Amino acid sequence: MRITIITLLILGLFSTIPTHAESISNERVNLFRAMSKNMKIISQVDNVEMALSAAKTLNKIANKLSGSNFWPVNSGGGNTRARNEIWDNLVDFNKKFETLKEVTKNLVKIASLGDLKNTKDSFRKIGRTCGSCHRVYRSPKR
Amino acid sequence: MHPILIVAFILLASNLALGQTQAQLDRGKYIFTISGCKSCHTDTKVESQIMSGGTGIKTPFGIFYGPNITPDKEFGIGKWSDEDFVKAIRKGISPSGDHYFPSFPYTSYTNLTTADILDLKTYIFSLKPSRTPSKSHQIKIPFNIRFFQLFWKWLFFNEGPYVYNVKRGEDWNRGAYITNGLGHCGECHTQRNILGGIDNTKFLGGASNGISGGTVPNITQDHKTGIGNWTNQDLLTFLTMGMLPDGDFVGGTMAEVSKNISELTVYDSEAMALYLKSIPPIHNVVEK
Numbered sequence: 153m154r155i156t157i158i159t160l161l162i163l164g165l166f167s168t169i170p171t172h173a174e175s176i177s178n179e180r181v182n183l184f185r186a187m188s189k190n191m192k193i194i195s196q197v198d199n200v201e202m203a204l205s206a207a208k209t210l211n212k213i214a215n216k217l218s219g220s221n222f223w224p225v226n227s228g229g230g231n232t233r234a235r236n237e238i239w240d241n242l243v244d245f246n247k248k249f250e251t252l253k254e255v256t257k258n259l260v261k262i263a264s265l266g267d268l269k270n271t272k273d274s275f276r277k278i279g280r281t282c283g284s285c286h287r288v289y290r291s292p293k294r
Numbered sequence: 295m296h297p298i299l300i301v302a303f304i305l306l307a308s309n310l311a312l313g314q315t316q317a318q319l320d321r322g323k324y325i326f327t328i329s330g331c332k333s334c335h336t337d338t339k340v341e342s343q344i345m346s347g348g349t350g351i352k353t354p355f356g357i358f359y360g361p362n363i364t365p366d367k368e369f370g371i372g373k374w375s376d377e378d379f380v381k382a383i384r385k386g387i388s389p390s391g392d393h394y395f396p397s398f399p400y401t402s403y404t405n406l407t408t409a410d411i412l413d414l415k416t417y418i419f420s421l422k423p424s425r426t427p428s429k430s431h432q433i434k435i436p437f438n439i440r441f442f443q444l445f446w447k448w449l450f451f452n453e454g455p456y457v458y459n460v461k462r463g464e465d466w467n468r469g470a471y472i473t474n475g476l477g478h479c480g481e482c483h484t485q486r487n488i489l490g491g492i493d494n495t496k497f498l499g500g501a502s503n504g505i506s507g508g509t510v511p512n513i514t515q516d517h518k519t520g521i522g523n524w525t526n527q528d529l530l531t532f533l534t535m536g537m538l539p540d541g542d543f544v545g546g547t548m549a550e551v552s553k554n555i556s557e558l559t560v561y562d563s564e565a566m567a568l569y570l571k572s573i574p575p576i577h578n579v580v581e582k
Contacts, residue, residue, distance in 0.1 A: 188541030195531050279535035286545025
């Protein structure tokens with residue numbers, strides 16, 4: 153009886169430890185949330201230095217998220233909104249990430265020149281890039 | 295009259311005509327973009343030619359395919375007169391007298407002015423013709439019987455065009471025209487009844503049975519279940535770039551819509567925001 157209880161407790165404990173795919177997807181979700189936060193900063197600031205700082209963060213996250221280690225097979229679903237279509241169309245999915253890296257890099261360049269209006273105009277392109285990927289590869293909010 | 299004057303008059307008249315046509319094309323392209331015509335009439339998954347026929351829209355009644363509406367005379371609408379085009383948009387009736395299924399949102403496009411409809415036609419007729427045959431809808435019996443659309447229209451269709459609300463200003467009316475007409479927002483964001491008619495008592499209150507089976511958000515001014523706690527700037531940011539107040543960007547079908555409405559002029563996006571801010575709140579938690 154004691155052994156049974158201990159075995160069940162150990163099994164229960166293991167079931168709460170996230171799998172590798174779950175850990176990766178949790179980290180992904182956190183990085184996307186950080187992106188949202190910095191998107192919001194850029195849309196609201198009236199100060200180009202803050203916009204530049206947020207743009208740099210966006211570019212860093214875009215570069216990090218585009219790594220294949222962040223998208224192991226079977227890491228969709230669960231607490232993420234990543235659709236299985238990602239792994240059926242990896243070439244296209246990666247192309248969209250390359251575009252995101254490019255537009256965020258461009259945003260940093262423009263923000264570095266110090267013009268807030270141009271920075272915000274450039275920022276609009278990021279929205280389209282995000283939307284074009286979400287359209288195909290992200291599930292609706294539950 | 296002196297020959298030089300005659301030549302000058304002809305040149306001036308030609309330039310005016312060309313200028314008028316270019317202005318129509320520009321206006322037509324704008325209407326085309328905001329109305330989202332390309333989204334239903336072009337199969338972007340296979341990178342088909344623009345307006346040569348779209349992917350299927352799944353509904354509880356079956357799958358509807360946007361037809362080829364390029365100016366091709368055999369496979370498109372190349373033989374349509376101005377009257378045919380206006381009748382299709384305003385009344386939902388084809389040149390041969392058939393009633394369109396409301397998967398083609400004539401129920402909203404009916405609000406367009408005749409001038410806007412004709413500018414739209416001018417633009418569509420400037421596109422390259424395509425000889426791609428339109429796909430047939432796959433509709434469940436008895437919903438595939440077009441004659442029944444007459445009955446459906448009697449129940450649910452109010453023919454336009456948009457009537458100016460004299461109690462409201464120019465901006466508000468422009469916003470109403472865009473939301474109810476060009477943008478046809480109510481087609482997705484309002485709950486439909488069992489026969490697919492829009493329930494106007496719950497205008498923009500969200501839909502549990504949206505396009506392709508998904509849910510569509512409540513965009514009334516309800517603070518808990520709608521967008522009532524969005525500021526005017528939040529709305530404008532959303533209209534101009536599809537960014538939500540939390541910094542996220544829309545996905546799904548809305549991403550395509552967002553791409554279209556991001557082309558609104560500054561005046562039009564502010565008008566639309568003004569109108570949306572005036573929509574009465576409807577408390578509705580949208581669930582499947």
